[in-house]
Amino acid sequence: xxxxxxxxxxxxxxxxxxxxxxxxxxxxxxxxxxxxxxxxxxxxxxxxxxxxxxxxxxxxxxxxxxxxxxxxxxxxxxxxxxxxxxxxxxxxxxxxxxxxxxxxxxxxxxxxxxxxxxxxxxxxxxxxxxxxxxxxxxxxxxxxxxxxxxxxxxxxxxxxxxxxxxxxxxxxxxxxxxx
Numbered sequence: 001x002x003x004x005x006x007x008x009x010x011x012x013x014x015x016x017x018x019x020x021x022x023x024x025x026x027x028x029x030x031x032x033x034x035x036x037x038x039x040x041x042x043x044x045x046x047x048x049x050x051x052x053x054x055x056x057x058x059x060x061x062x063x064x065x066x067x068x069x070x071x072x073x074x075x076x077x078x079x080x081x082x083x084x085x086x087x088x089x090x091x092x093x094x095x096x097x098x099x100x101x102x103x104x105x106x107x108x109x110x111x112x113x114x115x116x117x118x119x120x121x122x123x124x125x126x127x128x129x130x131x132x133x134x135x136x137x138x139x140x141x142x143x144x145x146x147x148x149x150x151x152x153x154x155x156x157x158x159x160x161x162x163x164x165x166x167x168x169x170x171x172x173x174x175x176x177x178x179x
Contacts, residue, residue, distance in 0.1 A: 063110035063155030070156070071115045082125055093135045100174060101126055103140045104166060105147040110155040139173055141166065 033039045092099050103122070106114075119142070126138040141147070146169070151162030158166060 059107055059149065059152070059155055060109040063107050064113050066154070066156045067110055067113040067115075071118065078121070078125075085129070089129060089133050089136055093133060097135065099133070099136045100170070101129070101136065101138045102166075102170065103138075103142045104158065105141040105144045105151075105162070107149070107152050107155040108143075111143050137174065139170065141169065144169075 089099050103126075123140065126140070129136050130138050147158070147162055147165065151158055151165055153159040153162075
């Protein structure tokens with residue numbers, strides 16, 4: 001998968017290919033499973049909607065494992081990622097296109113275990129983008145209490161019912177926004 005065609009933000013294939021963002025043993029398993037067995041780890045349909053799977057029996061344990069995977073000390077990437085986002089926003093602005101950035105809801109134990117310094121930095125960056133670009137809207141549903149266990153596929157991914165609920169909330173929020 002090639003991301004946005006923004007080659008100026010990195011030249012190594014790992015920056016643009018989902019497959020190369022994984023550890024080598026996992027990547028090898030994925031490729032060999034596909035080539036030898038025809039199996040895929042694709043978790044979405046042709047429109048990009050996630051394919052439901054049974055939620056984990058222990059949602060709290062699953063959430064803690066996900067937080068551990070997602071929390072990192074990769075602060076060196078923040079400036080590059082913010083610059084990439086600013087660039088995409090400017091391209092959209094030049095074409096009078098509105099940009100909606102969303103932080104989706106997560107299961108309570110995922111939220112509780114999250115690195116709040118990273119979350120505050122994310123929120124601050126989003127507020128900065130909204131303040132400096134008239135075409136940007138930001139919606140934060142991270143701890144939205146309207147989402148219940150049955151809405152989640154796992155600790156940090158919505159299932160079908162959650163996706164429908166989030167879509168309804170987004171439509172209501174965005175249509176009321178004067179931007």
